[in-house]
Amino acid sequence: MKKLLSTLALIGATACALLVAPAQAAEGEFPLDRAPDNTENLVSLQHGAQLFVNYCLNCHSASLMRYNRLTDLGISQKEIEQNLLFTTDKVGSTMTIAMRPDDAKSWLGAAPPDLSVEERARGRDWLYTYLRSFYRDDTRPTGWNNAVFANVGMPHVLxxxxxxxxxxxxxxVNEETGEKTHQLVGFKQLTPGTLSPVDYDAAVADLVAYMTWMSEPAQQTRKRVGVWVLVFLGFLTFLAWRLNAAYWKDIK
Known part of the structure; x- marks a missing residue:
């Protein structure tokens, strides 16, 4: 039985590796940078929410997220109404956009994805690297391309x-085949932005942190509650162990 379980586990692991490997090979040509973890920094999350509303909600929606949930980040309802409500007049509305999917497909080539859980689908490192890897490409309809997502239809909104x-x-040169390849290894600055490279990376980190939080707003609460649940279960296990010992000590 033990040998059978080991064999099944090995088969399962092999199958998972075969399924994951093509995806990693397709998106792993350009190395991903490690994204800073700012998900517990309220200032970073507030800045990220502002960037998301100002730059992402023009084309992308986040239909699983409501504006009033931003109060969890320390943003008051009045501040939401004054600074973040551009597409609706109701603070309880979801983060949707006016652009229709058919129009988006005809203008951009594909309808922009809903960003409610994009971080969970792509990963924080992927988003962080992607938003920092746009470059000028006059052969593309938008004039932009991306090192992580080649020939992407999205322009560089930032x-x-x-x-x-x-x-x-x-x-x-490929050592095995001897084939020569032309690889993208970096970027050179053509014109400066309003932010320095360091400040831009920090802003993207804030935006990605907000998208991480948005994908599961209750994540931090779940983790805190989970710790207390484990502590309680450990204490309960200790009491049960001592009770069992006391019950059986006089029984031989």
Whole structure:
């Protein structure tokens, strides 16, 4: 039986590896940077929420998120109404946009995805690297391309903050096949943005932190409650153990 379970576990692990490997190979050509974890920093989350509403909600929706949930980040309802409500007049409304999917598809080539749980689908590191990897490409309809998502239909909406950049390529030779490739290895700045490179990276980190929080607003509460539940279960287990010992000590 033990041998059978080990065999099944090995088969399952192999199957998962085969399923995951193609996805990693498809999106793993450009190395991903580690995203700072700002999900417990209210100032970062508030700044990220502001960036999200100002730059992302023009084309993307977040239909599983309501504006009034931003009060969990320390933003008052009055501040939400004055600074963050652009597409609706109701603070209890979901974060939707006026652009219709058919129009978005005809203008951009594909309807922009809903960002409610995009971080859970892509991963924090992927988003952090993606938003910092746009470069000028006159062959694309939008004039922009991305090192992480080649030939992406999305323009660089944060370009005024980051400035314009051009790709830097290097020739590389495959050791196994001897085939020469032209690989993108970095970027050079063409025009400066309103933010320095360090400040832009920090702003993207805040935006990604907010998208992480938005994908599961109760995540931090769940973790805190989970810790107390484990402590309680541990204490209960200790009491049960001592009670069992006391019950059986006089029984031989």
């Amino acid at each position: 370009w005024q903050l980051q400035g314009q950049r051009a790709p830097v390529y290097e020739d590389a």
